[in-house]
Amino acid sequence: MTNPYVLATLFFYTASLALYIWNLREPSRTAGIGATACLIGALGLHYLALLERSRLIHAVPYDDLFGSLSLFAWLLAATYLGLEAIHRRRAVGPFVLPIVLVVFLLAHASEARPIKAPPAQGPLFAFHVTLNILAYSAFAISFVLSVIFLIQNRRLRDHRLGIVGWRFPALDVLERMTRSSVLIGCGSLAVGMAAGFIWAHRLHGRYWDGDPKVIVTIVILAVYLGYTLLARTAAWRGARASALCIFNFMFVIFSYSIVNRYLSHFHRYF
């Protein structure tokens, strides 16, 4: 990890996280604006790091697991920034940035090496991969929001709101933000999968090849669609829906780790 862009990105993400935490503990305009500014800077540098990685491996940054993770971290940070701009809330930042940082560190832990060119490339493939990773980023945001919901809900029910509790978004807002993130995720995943099927057909002459990655992705789409249906029902609304959202994210982690590493044929890295 000697790439100057990677080091600078790491610095800016860390600074942004520190300022978000500071802003949560002691809200101040300076810390809040500083945190957002650092995040914007980190996103810019991260983008340059992704370009640099592509140049070194002679492929798009998602052609290996590390590049894919890095793109995931970038999209996660970008999605959060969009969410912050829409809802004007910075209290979620301290919970999203650690995930961004950890994924970014994992992604850039090893040096980028040129890889064998994949069997096919093109805009449709790029569209497929980017949308799927965007969907995972949106699901990651919904996971964080659900965790915050459960914490805040517990504090409110136990009358232990504390200092930080007054700074989190309202439960209703958290619930709506979670549902929006899941909807974005489901939409991206559905379109991304459709693009993947078309691309597979062009490449192999068939849409379906029974790859475990595809099966797990369909399961992910199904469980998140299940969430969107259940989250508004009497029995599930509130904490149960949040717990379900957290549970669903385990499928995303499983898909990203075990499936990508060991089970998939066509989506397998290395």
Next chain:
Amino acid sequence: MEIVLIGLNHRTATVELRERVAFSVEQACEAADQLRSRGILEETLVLSTCNRSELYGVPRELATDSAGAVELFLAAFHQLPPDELNGSLYRHRDRSAVQHLFRVAAGLDSMLLGEAEILGQVREAYRIALDHGATGPVLNRMFQGALEVGKRVRSETEIGTRPVSVAFAGVKLAERIFGRLNNHRALIVGAGATSEQVVRHLCDRGIKQLHVLNRTAEHAVTLTAQFGGEVVPWENLAAALEWPDLIVTSVSSAEPILSRAAIERAMAARGNRALLMIDLGVPRNVAADASQLYNTYLYNVDDLTEIVEQNKKAREAEIPRAEAIIEEQIEKFMHWQAGVAVGAVLGDLRAKLTAEREAFLRERLAAMSHLSERDRAQFAAMLEEFLNRVVLDPAERLRGISELRRKLQNLEALRDFFHLDREKP
């Protein structure tokens, strides 16, 4: 330009005395007129609230013991023997007066630390004085600074964010659950004074709909007449529970009026949407085990009181940050004021030198009758240019260079050096 402040507040005077020294809007204008017409103050502003009566002013130049004169005026205006105000009045001058006003605007001098109402009262007092023509450049700048301090302290610190009254704490809790209340409904059970406080806050926060239930329907009618909403018959209590997102109870009853079973039925009927119950009754009006139901939040008076106590401590912890903002704004004001003082000295200096130059020219040119008009004009222009170069241009630099002013320590030295006495030439 001196600034004086004479006043009393909830810390220095009893409520009886504060009532006697309070100013209505008309009295504030009349007092301002009298203070200026009697030559005590050149600029003046009265800030009068239920907790304080304060007179801010800029005395006329050369006035001696203007603060004492204002004190005597204050007593006379309210027909009080001067001795009666002894020990209750505080007196601040210049920087200390500015600091006091800025602390008042920030809510640091309020009975309820960080309360927001005082900023509106300062704004209103300033508007009245400004419209009445009682203020001048100094008080205008000072009060505009105070309003800026008030805004900054409230936006940059958390001194006024967390609720410190039980009624408001309940409403703020509702916002922690539902977000904005303009899309939510509240049911008020009991129409006493406590309920009224909650309803007032709910209306301030834009609650969408309000239903009020009371054993004595007339009280509920009175409350809805004041704040809006609908009266629901007491007999319909069980059915009414299905409708709201927030229930506030405050009735006198030996037994809980809302049982767990009643809440459970209501939750089932309302599709388990979140329900906040604020129980302000003593003894409690809502069965304690209702809090175990899914998606319900139950707070009683003790819970809210505990929150209020925590919030008070949190507000106190914000004082250093507020004081830092105040110090920053005081420095800005003092810097401006020093600039104005320099401007006044320079104006006097220019007038003095112009008069001296005219006298000098008259005296010397009288003995030089051989000079033409053109030569005389040239001579006068040369003399003016010389004076500007030697004295006035360097002096003008004082206006812009604050460091230079700081070095000069006492601007009055300039007056002595150039014999700039107050009589205009």
